[in-house]
Amino acid sequence: MAAVGATDAPPEAWENGYLADAAGIIGGRWLKYWTEAGSVLSSVGLFEAQLSSGAFQLLGMAELGLLPSVFARRGPGRSATPWVAVAASAAVSVAVSFLGFDDVVATANLLYSLGALLEFAAFLRLRAREESPSSLKRPYRVPLPLPALAAMCLVPSAFLAYVVAVAGWRVSAVAAALTALGVGWHGAMRVCRSRKWLRFNTAVAADHRLQLQDAPPPPAGRV
Template sequence: MGQSSQTLGGGDEEDLNTTTNGPQAEATESKSKKLKLVPLIFLIYFEVSGGPFGEEPAVKAAGPLLALLGFIIFPFIWSIPEALVTAELATAYPGNGGYVVWAWAAFGPFWGFLMGWWKWISGVINNAAYPVLCVDYLKILFAAFNGGPVRSVAILLYTIALSYLNFTGLSIVGWTAVTLGLVSLAPFVLMFFFSIPKLKPSRWGVLPQGDMDWSLYFNTLFWNLNFWDNASTLAGEVDNPQRTFPRALLCAGLLTCVGYILPLLAGTGALELNRDLWTDGYLAEAAGLIAGSWLKYWIELGAVLSTVGLFEAQLSSASFQLLGMAEIGLLPSAMAKRSSYNTPFLGILFSAGGTLLLSYLSFTTIISAANFLYSCGMLLEFASFLWLRRKFPALKRPYRVPTGIPGLLCMCAVPVAFLIFVMTLADSAVYVLSISVTVAGILGYFLMKTCKKRNWIDFADGIGESENRNDAQSVYEGLLHSQ
């Protein structure tokens, strides 16, 4: 088993040397299309952040001091643990499917399917926020986007055009993310430097005057700093994932923190505080007041471009998650079929369709619903991480969080407590929606199981066939064989 795992886990050169010229050429071509480090950094960056667009409500909810502290402290208690879990498990199971495979390896196919359902639905809901956010920025410049048919058509065209871009290839999406990231971040760096002569540090220490909106505050922090594990669903498309993933997560984390803190320091430190103004899109207005209208328009453009990157990254992870679930036998094999561009066209179609249906909800509702369902999945993900460490300590982990079970329990305790806290902030509508989605997922699992058992639909012969796996390494090998 050790020799097999080495061959499967990291032996690109060994595999190529044992093939004939035809397969060797095909493997070389496939490898050349794999995601490299820089595109993966920006894909993760757009999975999580995409820039400071959308951080403004934290100031409205809690004032400058708590907003700044939130974006400084929250990465340590939430983002870093989530990124460490992702780094360890994505390198131990470097294939498509990500957290679905982790939950399956830990607790079996039912929990793997439910994990995939929760995360896919939350991702689709989350992705529905980006057309809304884009149009919200555009309406500052063009009043026609405030509502009516113009707004509806804009959301429709946005979704269709970007879904087609996603269809044309993951490598294109990755390098598009690099370009969009650099263009959208640049004006905020300029905003900070232009703000330096006007900064008054005393403004950063202002406590909230009036009511605190804790629900808005924590949901804004959570929404802006989660989804570190999303890129794991396309690990099979990454060049040398055991080495590339940890490095990409580290770089994306630094980029994300700087991208949030600099404009927040500039906007709150250089201008008199009016909490009511700090709504989605206000950073552009603040930049205009600090440096002039030219920077305001650049940030408006950057906001639109950022939503493109956010949409593309989220759609890629959602579609490759469905492909990965099909490859291991949890969804019909048709979902694993790829287009001529090597992309999961059915996964893109289903994910984009769900996004379009939900794009007409309010932005706040979208965030709350996505956070709750994502929290359900993250609780299962942390449990899977801890259980795999305890049950399979000898599993090959190219990157390993450098601590034992007691340390891991401490590392996971704070984010788990925060997840539960965020879930208690949801209103009754979110609870009803989440329970309904969960019930639908359970019914979906048994429907898939029945279809497979009675041969109504074709399923891949993958690791999803077995109800009870006693060896996580065989899960790992089965996944890699299915790629």
């Protein structure tokens, strides 16, 4: 905001990278170079954070038996870096690098929107079911009736549906391909687990299912 007020640049001049030029106009070359260095370090830090987040998601899924145990391998030393999961996350980043920045952001937003809509639908379906499975634990219940919950989910769902509707053909194609890949990968993992083609961490998964089976049924009316 300070840069906008301190410069007389027209709106069309504010393209990618112009913030450094604005800093140079305000404070000179040293501020321009400092802003560029800060932008580079910020981008690197954001990428590393996203890479680590995706890698540890793969690690957790492998520890739960949802992915082959190879994704749970850690490197030697005190850091115990999950190097296989990091390499897999980096490979995905390289695979989508052929897209432009706008397409990558739009694809990520589209996939997030589809996932959020699925979560809302599952939430309303669980509340609408007359009988819930006794193995499903519900330590908290949203204190609203079903019509109010539907109205609550309607507002964000409208925005998410708009994001899905305005996506371009390239973004929609990439999102559809990734969604199909996820569904196919899930089926392939089930086949590999049942036929023992790959090694899975079945101990944690079995213990998790046992805890769900031993859980007491929720009180009547708590869905």
